Amino acid sequence: MSNTSAQNSTSQTQNISSNQQCLNFVASTMMNGSGKFLAVISAYILSRVVHQVLRPLSQPYITSDLLIGLFLGSLPPVRESFATQLILTLENIVDFGMICYLFVLGLEMDPYVVLKSPTRHAMVAYAGTLSTFIIACSVTPWLHYYNAKNAKIVTFTISLSVSLSGSGSHILTRLITSLKIGKSDIGKLGIGAGVHSDMITMFFLSIGFVFYPMGMGMGMGMGENQNPSLNHRAKEIVKMGAVLLFQTIVAAKFSPVFMNWVNNENPEGKPLKGSHLVLSMAYMALICAPAPFYGYNPFMSAFMAGLFLPSEGRISKWAISKINYLLSTVFYPLFFFWVGLKVNFKEFKAGDAGSWARFFVLLSITTVGKIAGTVMCGLMLGYHWPELVALALLLTAKGHFHIYFSIFALRKEHIDMTTCISMVIVVFLTIVHTPFVVKHIIERARKRVPIHRMALQWLDPSNELRILLCLHGTHNVPSAINLMEISRGPPQPGLSVFVTDMVELTDQIAATLVQGEGVDSVTVTDESVTEMRDQVTHAFQAYIDENGAGITLSRMIALSTFNGMAQDLSALGEDLMTSLILLPFHKRLNADGTLDGGHPGFRYVNRK
Incomplete structure (x- = not known):
């Protein structure tokens, strides 16, 4: 009986020891796995943070990605894991x-x-x-x-x-x-x-x-x-x-x-x-x-x-x-x-x-x-x-x-x-x-380009009025057409309107940029942007076909981050020799007649 009880106790001790080793192995594996996962996730998060820090220097994503990759890879715990x-x-x-x-x-x-x-x-x-x-x-x-x-x-x-x-x-x-x-x-x-x-x-x-x-x-x-x-x-x-x-x-x-x-x-x-x-x-x-x-x-x-x-x-x-x-x-x-x-x-x-x-x-x-x-x-x-x-x-x-x-x-x-x-x-x-x-x-x-007086008060009445008409989306089309109708004047000298879509340059849209030929070096292929632009173009073209005598319609796009969109719109207006830049209000009208909270990005652009 004593030998049997000793064998049972020894067997129980071995089982407890093996179970403890198994638990230690599982715990170690889970800790190592979580550490590896944390290291990889840190690479994604820190690269985006560093990119935002370097954005005033206009550095591309590859700069922040490379810096964070070399930094995390050089850490001994990360390298050893x-x-x-x-x-x-x-x-x-x-x-x-x-x-x-x-x-x-x-x-x-x-x-x-x-x-x-x-x-x-x-x-x-x-x-x-x-x-x-x-x-x-x-x-x-x-x-x-x-x-x-x-x-x-x-x-x-x-x-x-x-x-x-x-x-x-x-x-x-x-x-x-x-x-x-x-x-x-x-x-x-x-x-x-x-x-x-x-x-x-x-x-x-x-x-x-x-x-x-x-x-x-x-x-x-x-x-x-x-x-x-x-x-x-x-x-x-x-x-x-x-x-x-x-x-x-x-x-x-x-x-x-x-x-x-x-x-x-x-x-x-x-x-x-x-x-x-x-x-x-x-x-x-x-x-x-x-x-x-x-x-x-x-x-x-x-x-x-x-x-x-x-x-x-x-x-x-x-x-x-x-x-x-x-x-x-x-x-x-x-x-x-x-x-x-x-x-x-x-x-x-x-x-x-x-x-x-x-x-x-x-x-x-x-x-x-x-x-x-x-x-x-x-x-x-x-x-x-x-x-x-x-x-x-x-x-x-x-x-x-x-x-x-x-x-x-x-x-x-x-x-x-x-x-x-x-x-x-x-x-x-x-x-x-x-x-x-x-x-x-x-x-x-910019130092070599001559300065043109393009404000509205300097416009010669015998020349056409050139307007940069900006839109956030299709909801701005009715008011924009009303503005065109108010500003059109007589057919001669006429009105030249550059309808410009204000599109935020996000990572998803940046990935859809495809290089083209001619004046447009790149083309946006994002379906949401192209669909919105097509709807806007069709609406304006329908108005021009019906009663657009004296109006010349051109389509533009301001593709930029909100931080630089105001500067890009100013540069675009200067390049197009426009006398007036019209920006839509950042808030939208609800069905009950009230205004919503508005878009903070477009509000920032308007204030700039």
């Missing part, structure tokens, strides 16, 4: 997000402009890209940026030089648009040159991967063979080249037939059919898939597929707006948090003079190369050199892919941590100065 398995999961998420990024980047570009006679912004882009590439190829091999054990000097030098020669067209377009110089000559030149530079460098990287399947010197391929025979390498080149060519032909020639059919079945003004939407997304994914099955890089495959898919049409614009919105709200903060985890500043060799030399040489190549090529080409085209220097500084801006490029090189051990950190900081420095360059362009332009 993310084990190898979690880092691998995070890397897979980032890889998928970067595929989506490159797909929509290509989808926003037009590859056929290369076949046309080069425009001015194309020639400026080619000159800046070529000069930077030549300088980078001449200098970087002597400074040993690469790891000789895992990278070849020729492929690494070419890939690094092409990367330094490019521009972050997404960043540049958003910045120029948000600072309201997109319709100016320098703004259109900057956006066009940035897109050309980005497209050409990405295209060469995509083609280069066929001939150097080890990831353009970066080891980005799948199933790499470090020492392939010449015969095997030739077969791989032919196989990948043939598959990529087939994928490109399908995307360029057969995709328009399918996309046009879907667009015709889903005309503007009607909701998209779910079955057609799913079918279109599946088709886009299928177009990106063939080349990676044969060893081609999935990132470059996504870019090439997007590049040759039709960018016009409702489905393409829907895909661009939705993917951009998901990238800006979900992917970018997580991406830079991953960058912070991969970059370890403790391993930076600050005491080595060679580390600083390589850092400053990278920064100098990016800056001097762009300035040299842009200024030389621009002077031959008749531009002034101060504007060309400013344009070149804008074109030095890099983007998300360039940071990803650096981290991927570190993952494949083709560069060390010091070089990776230098490349990330160089990308950051090429972005952070761009708002100040744009503001300098604006100040310089």
Whole structure:
């Protein structure tokens, strides 16, 4: 009996011990999980807070995202809590997000402009890209940026030089648009040159991967063979080249037939059919898939597929707006948090003079190369050199892919941590100065523009009256038409009315901006905005058709944050040479005759 009771007590003790260990494991896992969740959520929240702090400096979101990502990733508790398995999961998420990024980047570009006679912004882009590439190829091999054990000097030098020669067209377009110089000559030149530079460098990287399947010197391929025979390498080149060519032909020639059919079945003004939407997304994914099955890089495959898919049409614009919105709200903060985890500043060799030399040489190549090529080409085209220097500084801006490029090189051990950190900081420095360059362009332009007396009392009665008539929405249309009727006067000299929609620039609307051609550098594709604008246009056009003799109607949009909308409306009125700017009251009339609480944002604009 004593032995049996002893065994029972021992068994109970072991059970209690195992239960306690299980509880401790569960509690530890839950604590670690909550800590990881808190770290990721902090990246999202803090990036938005820092962006609001940096808003007076007009810094883009990438600045705050990168700062917060590097800060959180450098904290020891955060770095230690993310084990190898979690880092691998995070890397897979980032890889998928970067595929989506490159797909929509290509989808926003037009590859056929290369076949046309080069425009001015194309020639400026080619000159800046070529000069930077030549300088980078001449200098970087002597400074040993690469790891000789895992990278070849020729492929690494070419890939690094092409990367330094490019521009972050997404960043540049958003910045120029948000600072309201997109319709100016320098703004259109900057956006066009940035897109050309980005497209050409990405295209060469995509083609280069066929001939150097080890990831353009970066080891980005799948199933790499470090020492392939010449015969095997030739077969791989032919196989990948043939598959990529087939994928490109399908995307360029057969995709328009399918996309046009879907667009015709889903005309503007009607909701998209779910079955057609799913079918279109599946088709886009299928177009990106063939080349990676044969060893081609999935990132470059996504870019090439997007590049040759039709960018016009409702489905393409829907895909661009939705993917951009998901990238800006979900992917970018997580991406830079991953960058912070991969970059370890403790391993930076600050005491080595060679580390600083390589850092400053990278920064100098990016800056001097762009300035040299842009200024030389621009002077031959008749531009002034101060504007060309400013344009070149804008074109030095890099983007998300360039940071990803650096981290991927570190993952494949083709560069060390010091070089990776230098490349990330160089990308950051090429972005952070761009708002100040744009503001300098604006100040310089305003000093050179003559002052016009455009107040109502200075108006010559023999000239037409030009009015900037602003609206919040369709509810302002009846009162606006009444104002037009009161102010119209005789048919000669007439009345010119610029009906302007006041739209707040939110993150969701900013993600729907699509680059266009001509005077309008970007187009808003958000359905709520486009539907509202169509209704307003139809209402005014109906009035003009009935009794609009002597009235010239034009449609404008003031797309800005409430903090800068008053200044943008003033600048728009000045550009249009209007004598009167009319703003609607911030409160709306209820059905019972009372006024509602009003919109605080529009009230702020009216007070300014």
